[in-house]
Amino acid sequence: MGLPGEGVLQGLAVTARTMTRRADTRQYPDVPPDLPPRSRGVIALREENCTVCMLCARECPDWCIYIESHKEEVAVPGAARPRQQNALDRFAIDFSLCMYCGICIEVCPFDALFWSPEFEYAEYDLRDLLHEQGRLGEWMATVPPPPAHDPRGEPAKEEAAARRPAPGAAGGGA
Amino acid sequence: MSLAELGLRVALVVVAFLTLPLVVGQAEHKVMAHMQGRLGPMYAGGFHGWAQLLADGVKFAQKEDLIPRGADGPVFRLAPAVALLPYLVVLLVIPLGPGDLVAQPLDAGLFFALAVLGVGVVSLLMAAWASANKYSLLGGLRGAAQLLGYELPLVLSAASVAMAAGTLSLPGIVAAWRPWWLLWQLPALLVFFTAALAEIRRPPFDMPIADSELVFGYLTEYTGLRFALFLLAEYVGIVVVAALTTVLFLGGWKGPFADASLGWLWTLLKVFAVSFAVIWLRVATPRLREDQLQRLCWQALVPVALGQLVLTAAVVTAT
Numbered sequence: 001m002g003l004p005g006e007g008v009l010q011g012l013a014v015t016a017r018t019m020t021r022r023a024d025t026r027q028y029p030d031v032p033p034d035l036p037p038r039s040r041g042v043i044a045l046r047e048e049n050c051t052v053c054m055l056c057a058r059e060c061p062d063w064c065i066y067i068e069s070h071k072e073e074v075a076v077p078g079a080a081r082p083r084q085q086n087a088l089d090r091f092a093i094d095f096s097l098c099m100y101c102g103i104c105i106e107v108c109p110f111d112a113l114f115w116s117p118e119f120e121y122a123e124y125d126l127r128d129l130l131h132e133q134g135r136l137g138e139w140m141a142t143v144p145p146p147p148a149h150d151p152r153g154e155p156a157k158e159e160a161a162a163r164r165p166a167p168g169a170a171g172g173g174a
Numbered sequence: 175m176s177l178a179e180l181g182l183r184v185a186l187v188v189v190a191f192l193t194l195p196l197v198v199g200q201a202e203h204k205v206m207a208h209m210q211g212r213l214g215p216m217y218a219g220g221f222h223g224w225a226q227l228l229a230d231g232v233k234f235a236q237k238e239d240l241i242p243r244g245a246d247g248p249v250f251r252l253a254p255a256v257a258l259l260p261y262l263v264v265l266l267v268i269p270l271g272p273g274d275l276v277a278q279p280l281d282a283g284l285f286f287a288l289a290v291l292g293v294g295v296v297s298l299l300m301a302a303w304a305s306a307n308k309y310s311l312l313g314g315l316r317g318a319a320q321l322l323g324y325e326l327p328l329v330l331s332a333a334s335v336a337m338a339a340g341t342l343s344l345p346g347i348v349a350a351w352r353p354w355w356l357l358w359q360l361p362a363l364l365v366f367f368t369a370a371l372a373e374i375r376r377p378p379f380d381m382p383i384a385d386s387e388l389v390f391g392y393l394t395e396y397t398g399l400r401f402a403l404f405l406l407a408e409y410v411g412i413v414v415v416a417a418l419t420t421v422l423f424l425g426g427w428k429g430p431f432a433d434a435s436l437g438w439l440w441t442l443l444k445v446f447a448v449s450f451a452v453i454w455l456r457v458a459t460p461r462l463r464e465d466q467l468q469r470l471c472w473q474a475l476v477p478v479a480l481g482q483l484v485l486t487a488a489v490v491t492a493t
Contacts, residue, residue: 004474008455008458011458011459012455014458015209015458016209019205023207023208023211023212
């Protein structure tokens with residue numbers, strides 16, 4: 001405890017100092033926000049990469065991905081019999097259910113799903129948050145390029161594997 | 175003084191009465207925001223929200239004029255006017271500059287101003303009692319205790335200046351003021367400023383309103399224009415308190431140069447500086463508890479004011 005009124009003076013000093021600094025307010029609708037890289041705004045779909053493996057739909061914790069497909073026969077010239085291939089009919093994500101965990105994007109083995117930082121897709125009706133294939137495809141244009149690899153981080157698994165001498169090569173053969 | 179001149183003076187006072195509080199209110203919006211690292215109003219009027227208070231006024235005017243069923247109608251309706259009028263009347267006697275730059279030079283101007291300011295407690299009690307609401311009543315009782323208590327240091331510290339100047343006339347006090355009074359009357363200045371803050375129920379002395387405990391104290395039942403009038407009274411109160419502090423303790427129209435021609439400018443500058451201090455204190459201090467409020471008044475302000483009176487009397491008789 002110091003002099004009486006010391007606390008008041010300290011408070012006055014703090015507010016005066018704050019007043020001389022610039023306000024932290026971001027004027028959002030007027031000025032677009034600078035989002036951090038890898039922001040989770042909306043999920044984009046690259047249709048051509050989807051093989052209807054259903055991994056995303058099965059891993060989704062709240063089952064908000066709807067996939068419908070049919071099988072097509074592809075006749076490969078020279079092959080003994082035609083091959084079967086999955087064809088995507090419908091791919092939809094219900095963003096009123098989605099909890100933005102990103103598991104679908106993690107598990108997709110063929111890079112068909114991506115995070116996009118776009119977030120301004122609020123709707124007046126909850127049902128309109130069900131984004132069908134076309135809408136999900138449109139988000140692809142907003143997906144940013146992946147961030148560069150951290151120069152001081154560990155090398156990627158593939159890189160490390162490529163550097164390792166192949167078994168049986170020179171130096172091996174113990 | 176001819177009738178036309180009188181009308182002109184009263185009209186000018188009314189204009190000041192309507193514009194200065196808006197300037198202070200807007201300054202409060204912006205200063206408080208920046209002191210808290212915000213921007214404050216940015217949209218109304220286009221440029222940095224300059225028209226925010228006008229927009230607020232339009233909004234208040236559109237609201238339903240609600241009077242609770244149990245309320246005492248006439249008293250309830252009259253209270254905002256009683257809150258507002260004393261401040262308007264006080265503005266009449268505050269000198270803006272030397273010579274004739276005062277709406278109504280009264281010989282007992284200081285006495286008149288303090289007496290009229292005392293009417294504030296009546297409006298508060300009217301609003302509190304007529305609302306038929308327990309929160310209003312609690313707020314009103316707190317307010318009555320606060321206002322009556324702080325009246326004493328307010329009057330004592332003002333009396334010190336009056337004694338030093340040897341006159342009760344506000345222009346007379348400014349004319350007698352010397353810069354070294356700033357030091358001599360410093361305790362009185364601090365006591366007067368603090369007590370005046372409590373008189374207009376500004377934070378940190380907003381115990382009668384205390385929105386976290388009493389909803390909104392004696393203003394709980396007020397809506398629309400009547401509520402706006404109470405708010406306006408608060409901001410006119412800031413102007414009046416700042417003007418009285420300026421005139422009594424800060425030398426009114428006396429500035430570094432050109433007192434005769436630029437006196438009004440010095441007065442206004444000082445008024446705005448004191449208003450800024452009022453806003454600043456609001457941002458930086460938490461609300462006083464009821465017992466702290468009374469202790470500050472009776473154990474700190476009153477003894478200091480009495481000591482200042484003794485000091486003033488000693489210096490006046492010695493010279």
